[in-house]
Amino acid sequence: MKNTDILVVGGSAAGVTAAISARRYYPNASITLVRKEKDVLIPCGIPYIIGTIGSPDKNLIPDAVLSKNNVDFIIDEVISIDKAAKTVKTSSGNSLTYKKLILATGSSPFIPPIPGINLPNVFTIKKDTEYLRGLLKALDQSENVVIIGGGFIGLEFGDECKKRGILNVTIIELLPHCLLLACDEEICILIENKLKESGINVLADNKVKLVGGKKRLEYVELENGEILKADVVILGIGAVPNVELAAAAGLATNKEKGVYVDEFMRTTDEDIFAAGDCTQKRCFFTGRPALLRLASIGTMEARVASANLFGLRLKSECPIGVFGTVIGDLAIGSAGMTERSAKQAGFDVFSGEFETPDKHPASMPNTKNLKVKLIFEKNSRVLLGGQAYGSMTAAKVANFIGALVQKRMRVDEIVAFQMGSHPMLTPSPIANHIANAAEIALAKIW
Amino acid sequence: MKNTDILVVGGSAAGVTAAISARRYYPNASITLVRKEKDVLIPCGIPYIIGTIGSPDKNLIPDAVLSKNNVDFIIDEVISIDKAAKTVKTSSGNSLTYKKLILATGSSPFIPPIPGINLPNVFTIKKDTEYLRGLLKALDQSENVVIIGGGFIGLEFGDECKKRGILNVTIIELLPHCLLLACDEEICILIENKLKESGINVLADNKVKLVGGKKRLEYVELENGEILKADVVILGIGAVPNVELAAAAGLATNKEKGVYVDEFMRTTDEDIFAAGDCTQKRCFFTGRPALLRLASIGTMEARVASANLFGLRLKSECPIGVFGTVIGDLAIGSAGMTERSAKQAGFDVFSGEFETPDKHPASMPNTKNLKVKLIFEKNSRVLLGGQAYGSMTAAKVANFIGALVQKRMRVDEIVAFQMGSHPMLTPSPIANHIANAAEIALAKIW
CATH class of the missing domain: 3.50.50.60 (FAD/NAD(P)-binding domain)
Structure with missing residues (x-):
């Protein structure tokens, strides 16, 4: 004891x-x-x-x-x-x-009740080094990988499988687009296009009917009848x-x-x-x-x-989701609600978008564009969420947006909010992504 | 009309x-x-x-x-x-x-009342393309450049002069360290070391007595009697x-x-x-x-x-300073008060510091360390400022800190604040720089 x-x-x-x-x-x-x-x-x-880190x-x-x-x-x-x-x-x-x-x-990984889901070479994303070594070994003998689930993890697995040199990689997503729980449609489409550019087959708006094969895994059948060859299946659905x-x-x-x-x-x-x-x-x-x-x-x-262990000292707030990822050379970040999820939850929304080079002048080396979308609630004018995409600074910008969301800032407060700038490190202060997206939104309702 | x-x-x-x-x-x-x-x-x-952009x-x-x-x-x-x-x-x-x-x-640039300040080849940082072309021309005929003023602009001029290949570059600063109005001493020293690494002569705690030469600029004399050869002088003092x-x-x-x-x-x-x-x-x-x-x-x-032009609709708040720069491979960002400036203003302060790789795991390609320092007021526990330094994400992190400062967040609120994370884009959620620096500060007073 x-x-x-x-x-x-x-x-x-x-x-x-x-x-x-x-x-x-x-x-x-x-x-x-x-x-x-x-x-x-x-x-x-x-x-x-699978790819970038290697082990x-x-x-x-x-x-x-x-x-x-x-x-x-x-x-x-x-x-x-x-x-x-x-x-x-x-x-x-x-x-x-x-x-x-x-x-x-x-x-633990959610395992959907699909026929055949227990066949060998159907992998979940188990947090177990031995198990994942088994996945890497199976991947190295595979030409056809099917990923079920087009959320962040599924997309990252797809991208990394390509980096490892897998010939045919398919991602299957139930919703009309990959990442649709975290990003608005227009951004999901950009991400899907990046996946396709690197040769990944993206099948959104599709449902898996069964995973099949004699003794060993051979294929995945969709509800629309399509059959995909599969040497490995990866489940990334929550x-x-x-x-x-x-x-x-x-x-x-x-x-x-x-x-x-x-x-x-x-x-x-x-x-x-x-x-x-x-x-x-x-x-x-x-x-x-x-x-x-x-x-x-x-x-x-x-x-x-x-x-709080030995005395109550700190309260947590209900969480907002703050996400980020990189697919190919496209980084995205998202904080709080999307326009879609806000509407589904019953909020009346308005939004503003702004695109700008992430350094200034744009003649600075390695300058890439960054686009920001901010979503506000119409009556309170409070920020519900935002998305940033383009340059690698997207996740940091999403964290900034997340801070404004958690502090329940109004659109007019954000317009008058101060952010620093530097030629090598940020957009121009004239073209400040957050302030401009907010101002464009504000001008719609004033 | x-x-x-x-x-x-x-x-x-x-x-x-x-x-x-x-x-x-x-x-x-x-x-x-x-x-x-x-x-x-x-x-x-x-x-x-002078260097990076070239014109x-x-x-x-x-x-x-x-x-x-x-x-x-x-x-x-x-x-x-x-x-x-x-x-x-x-x-x-x-x-x-x-x-x-x-x-x-x-x-307009401040021109200090130093004898000789009107000699040819003494340049201010005038926002005038013709004038600056003159500066570039003068630099290309110069081996010895003396920069008066060790603030952001002075340091950036020094770094860029080295990139252009100027042999001898000296920065003269009145205060005990360069950048001391924006950063605490320990960070100023890191920056000064970076300047020295690239061959720049840093003379802090020094005052210029006169700028001298017959007809044309030849030297700068300090109050301590030291004489520096000078073909060009650049004034960067506000x-x-x-x-x-x-x-x-x-x-x-x-x-x-x-x-x-x-x-x-x-x-x-x-x-x-x-x-x-x-x-x-x-x-x-x-x-x-x-x-x-x-x-x-x-x-x-x-x-x-x-x-507000045709109706009062938006109030500004008094500004905080949010700064960032890059010297060599060291990026720094600062928002709000430093520990030094807070104490000088009469605040009783406590602080927390935390250093972490800017991606996770640290085996991710191009991972660099980032260190954060947060400064709080003792009675209210409100964040007064913070500094981030190391990886190129420093300015973005300073902007995040600036948001928390402007929203007058308390140390305990920051510990319970949510930031997103991603292996390629941010530190580990365990090692979140902001939350950890705040928690280390909070543990000091609880």
Whole structure:
């Protein structure tokens, strides 16, 4: 029986962040992190092990971040929690007692109920180095790869498969366009065109009927009857929260939504907190359940959880989604609602768009255009979201937009907001992307 | 006599922005811009004409931004304003009437009263293509260049002179370090080291006594007696507002501070607005007069001015300084107060610092470290400023910090703030630079 002040269950982004934050606030506490995995993969980096990075071993969260913060870490699986006794049991037969417990059990790939989905060479995006080495091996013997799911991860897998030299890569997306949950149609189309430019076959507005083959995987059949040859299938269609441990302990959970937490990141037991992909989330704009499972949200939740362990000090807000990616030479970033998602949620919106070189003058070396779209609510004039695309600064610009969204800024406040500029580093102050997009929107309603 | 609804005097960043904004709000108004210069230089781009861009002609604000916004522009100089008659006279003998007037007369280089300052080959940073061609010509016949003033412009001139191949380049700064008004000492030292690495002689904590030579410039003598050979001297020690036109028209002005404006950017005449380097500014934090003359502030003021021309609709806030630059391979950004300036202004401060690779995993190609420092006020816990330095994303990060400063965010709010992440585009969500620097600061006071 080991005693620890703070016990973290789970060693990915949220768990590691919770442990680091706890160390900062409680320098003298004993902190223990228990995780199943020998090596912990950086979740968002997984697509890049195929091409850009080249190996799962180069995409690990270094254990040094735990040891240098004096966090004890144990490779084992917590299989039960006794809330009353404040102890946990592990699969190796050990027990630990805790004063405060943080659950960061993460999520698992969603596996759709498609016939044939259990055939060999159908891979999910499992956070497991051994499993992913198996995927790389299978890819190296493949000419035909079919990716089911045209969200960020699916697109990044597609792009990276091409970088690895795979002959035929197809992405299948249920919605009318890839990325449509994060970007408006016009931007989705640009991204799809980039995918096509690098030889990827994009089949949006399509549904998989079955995955087939005798003994081994041979093809994917679509509901429209089309049949695609497939040596490897990769599933990238979302994740489900790992709630089993919390549910068995009697904490309030929902199988699809996750472990219930309040704004202090407390579960229904006041000594047990939760953070990351395993928690329930609500939309920043509508208060409705949100399926946002992002490492950037999980780490924010972890920081809030750790701040509150021994006294409630910090509240979290409902998250907005802030996304970014690069396909070919096109970077995009998105924060908050798209025009489409805002309308679907019942908001009356107006928007402004502006395109500008990302340095000034445009004769500066390596200048690329960046376009910004901002979406506002008509009555309150508050910013609901925005997208940036073009140059590699897109994600940073999306983070800036995300800050304005979280501070609920109005369009007129954004026009009068100050941003710095420099010839080598930003657009011209005359052509400031954010201020101009906002001004163009404002002029529509004034 | 030409009649125009909106008359803009001045064709640099603030004037051009005012005209574009006015066009957006008043699609049917006649808009006229009068400027002295045939070609208008991008002010912050001027240092780069020496090396990176190579010529003043590649560093111009394109006239197309005026013509495509249906702004009439006249190359002429407004020499007097008759407020009562609402007319102006120009040096070519023409008159114009206006309904609303926007003064964007800018600033001129400050010329210190040093003996010998009027010798040939002593250059200021005049926004004049012909004059700057003269500077380039002089540089090409020079082995010894002395730059007086170690602010942003002075440093950028020094770096670019080296890129052009000048043998001996010296920067002289009065304060203990270059850039000390924008960055804390530790960052100034990094920048000075970068300058030294490229062979530049940095003499901080030094004062020029005189500029000497028989007939032509030969040397610069410091107050400590040191004598530096000089074929060219460049003065980069600030700017003074161009207030003569406004003062002669009877508007409230101050020779050092500029044209008085209220938060709507109105002068003391309700039909005359002003924006940019010519206006008086007050510090965001202290309310005291501020000497911030930045294109990014001027364009913000211009947007506010134009929104208010025919009805008061938009208020400006006192500006914060948001700066960025690149010296060698080191980019830096700064927003709001430094630790030094905050203490000097009487604030009790605490701070947090955090360094992280700018992509994740660090095995991503072209990963560079980025370090962030955030400075907070102790009683209110509000963010006063921050600096980012290292990778080329520094200026974008400074803009993000600037947004948090302008929204007066507290340290605990910043810890719980959400930023997106992506392997190729940002630091790891675990190592988010802003959240971690804030958390490290917060842990100090909790």
